[in-house]
Amino acid sequence: MAIDNRRPARPRGATLTAISAAAAAVLALSGCGGGSPSSTQPDGGTAEAGSGDLDHVTLGLLPITDVAPVYLGIREGYFRAEGIDLEVQPAQGGAAIVPAVTTGEYQFGYSNVVSLLIAQDKSLPIVVISNGSSSTNEPGHDTTEVAALPESGIGGPADLAGKTVAVNALNNFADTTIRNSIEQAGGDPQQVKFVEIPYPNMPAALARGDVDAVWTTEPFRTQVLDAGGRIVASPMTDMAPNFDSAFYFTSRQTLEQDPELVARFRSALLKSFDYASAYEDQVRAVIQDYAKVTPELAGKVEMTSWRADINMDGLKRLGTAAKKYGVLENEPDYTGLVAD
Incomplete structure (x- = not known):
């Protein structure tokens, strides 16, 4: 089901240290x-x-x-x-x-x-x-994640194989981390198709059905969720704590x-x-x-x-x-x- 973005703000980490x-x-x-x-x-x-x-x-x-x-x-x-x-x-x-x-x-x-x-x-x-x-470090509540509409049939990272995913730049950060998530979930990381779309254009592209899913960051991530999208992969939390x-x-x-x-x-x-x-x-x-x-x-x-x-x-x-x-x-x- 869709992610609830209206939960109370969580406390941030410990105070940062000074430089060396x-x-x-x-x-x-x-x-x-x-x-x-x-x-x-x-x-x-x-x-x-x-x-x-x-x-x-x-x-x-x-x-x-x-x-x-x-x-x-x-x-x-x-x-x-x-x-x-x-x-x-x-x-x-x-x-x-x-x-x-x-x-x-x-x-x-x-x-x-x-x-x-x-x-x-x-x-x-x-x-x-x-x-x-x-x-x-919170899957489903990260700042940059992959979102899709419920009717896409995408329920998790493995389902992205064979789908078209919008990314802000080809052969870069999104491709690498999404493929890693797909492979970790047991899918074929080479079977996903990436298309380059600027972040601000992703919510509309997803709504029109131009793509099956979008790799999106804030504030566009929340815009997608408000329009009925849901998080289907959290590539950064999959990569490492x-x-x-x-x-x-x-x-x-x-x-x-x-x-x-x-x-x-x-x-x-x-x-x-x-x-x-x-x-x-x-x-x-x-x-x-x-x-x-x-x-x-x-x-x-x-x-x-x-x-x-x-x-x-x-x-x-x-x-x-x-x-x-x-x-x-x-x-x-x-x-x-x-x-x-």
Whole structure:
């Protein structure tokens, strides 16, 4: 039966830890360059930098609920306290963010884990500097899942074999994790057909019958459920406990040339994680601004978990699956991908 999204909000995890002592040793409040005149705010407006000591830093983000801590961190002044005037550049997918970071157009970016594994597989000079978002560990109540209509006849992951499933990007995160779920459930992971559809278009595509199921994230996941859909697979919880779905990253050049900036950005980011984990009501309020979520929908969407530490076991399981299903050509270099 359909998932009930109106259950009481659950408490979030324990308070996040501070960054490592090595990173903390190089933290500094004064920047190397001049400040920017403005930075993007949660309400879409701008705020004066007010000081030439702030480093103008650009971050590429997706307009999804998982990145709410960044907007809260800007509002609460965590980035400015670290000498950073943060400008957010919204993007529709990691395919645009990764090259912008590698060319230096953006200093930092946010992307799903498989996109970053693919970038490394293609020898692009990117390096992960922080966790980004993680599974809720609750099948049927995760932030990114596979949904279908009751009349589809799909009752679980194995039933996706022989069906057409909408994903936001082909040969990437969705393909890998869905195939893994199908195989774990005893189905044939090679018998599923994937078609690429942007997240915002998925609810309508499912309603029209263009596809049998959709791999969807919040707030579109809840829109599908409100229209009568039901969750038929939870690929992130199937992959590993405490599974990380996305990371923040930078170019290797930025990390090597300005490790202090990276450390300060990470410090502000983890403080933002801490704040978002403690104040779920503030998360549900801020997503109404940058993600254009209605108040009613904001009150129902599933909230991701924000953890300081990267789950290396989950990352390796994902990398193994991506190689197995042909998304990656080479075995990932996990120590080279994740900064110390």
